Amino acid sequence: METKSVKAYGTTGAKELLQEMTIKRRALLPHDVEMEILFCGICHSDLHQAHNDFGGSTYPMVPGHEIVGKITAVGEHVKNFKIGDLAGVGCIIDSCRECEYCERSEEMYCAEETLSFNSPDKYLGGMTLGGYAETYVADERYVLHIPENLDLASAAPLLCAGITVYSPFKHWNIGVGSKVGVLGIGGLGHVAIKIAKGLGADVIVFTTSETKVADAKRLGADDAVLTKDDEQLKRYIGQLDMVLDTVSAPHDVNVYLNQLKPEGTVVLVGLPNQPLPINPFNVVRGRRSFAGSNIGGIKETQEMLDFCGKHNITADIELVNIQDINTAYDRLINGDVHYRFVIDMASLKG
Numbered sequence: 001m002e003t004k005s006v007k008a009y010g011t012t013g014a015k016e017l018l019q020e021m022t023i024k025r026r027a028l029l030p031h032d033v034e035m036e037i038l039f040c041g042i043c044h045s046d047l048h049q050a051h052n053d054f055g056g057s058t059y060p061m062v063p064g065h066e067i068v069g070k071i072t073a074v075g076e077h078v079k080n081f082k083i084g085d086l087a088g089v090g091c092i093i094d095s096c097r098e099c100e101y102c103e104r105s106e107e108m109y110c111a112e113e114t115l116s117f118n119s120p121d122k123y124l125g126g127m128t129l130g131g132y133a134e135t136y137v138a139d140e141r142y143v144l145h146i147p148e149n150l151d152l153a154s155a156a157p158l159l160c161a162g163i164t165v166y167s168p169f170k171h172w173n174i175g176v177g178s179k180v181g182v183l184g185i186g187g188l189g190h191v192a193i194k195i196a197k198g199l200g201a202d203v204i205v206f207t208t209s210e211t212k213v214a215d216a217k218r219l220g221a222d223d224a225v226l227t228k229d230d231e232q233l234k235r236y237i238g239q240l241d242m243v244l245d246t247v248s249a250p251h252d253v254n255v256y257l258n259q260l261k262p263e264g265t266v267v268l269v270g271l272p273n274q275p276l277p278i279n280p281f282n283v284v285r286g287r288r289s290f291a292g293s294n295i296g297g298i299k300e301t302q303e304m305l306d307f308c309g310k311h312n313i314t315a316d317i318e319l320v321n322i323q324d325i326n327t328a329y330d331r332l333i334n335g336d337v338h339y340r341f342v343i344d345m346a347s348l349k350g
Contacts, residue, residue, distance in 0.1 A: 147309025
């Protein structure tokens, strides 16, 4: 297969810094589009994959799955995009297209799902290489339209953080009249507040940080509970339809199961690195549930982007140059970001 060389930033090992490298992108197939990458979000999972925190990482690796830009070329059979369109690529770039999950546009469950980086590349061999690069090539079925009214850089994190929180809200029918808890105000939590409010829910934020109480209300929350204060934690016991748990550090989920109404659900979207013990009485009494959710399919991701366009929802970001990627990773490890880093990919041309 013909290929094209492009500049990128990647790593050659779990303990190595990211650095500039040259990678190959495939020549366009009939249903492919090529996108000039203008911005790429930095997700915490980029860092985990680069450092092999979950195991299974393969090198060289180019991270990045919150990719936005402009279409620069289209294959001969492409129908849904034209040159100049704003577009995005998220976590999923291919699947079998035949299983029950693909038929339902739930490609995230497909056993043959291909991710935008560190996933077997069925065309070039090796592993897929992500969005810290000049261009990206993907089948149009897995490419998203970005609403033109949204700031493009601030929209990039929606391709992971946005769908990660939107999908469980839709699955559990959150809307007008719902009362939702959001645990944690970080890259996921701050977007969750905005989307839940856009859906019409009342939003209660739970945070360990006194400094984030005011920020929660700035982002649209109806109330904020400081979880270090036992009296404040009593305020919503038995009152919430859902608690969206975005925390990736170990914590006591039983506290939040107790905030639920009967038949309410705590939905985990953060990824703590150790088990979270559950008191069985907290789920048996009241038929409460402890569940998880992982991104969403392509159709629902487009629905989320259209919803965010309608409600003018984007992430709060700090723009960084690609040359500062290692510093950004260090700051991300230390929690020094409000609330998402996004790379200005024009800096790669410098």
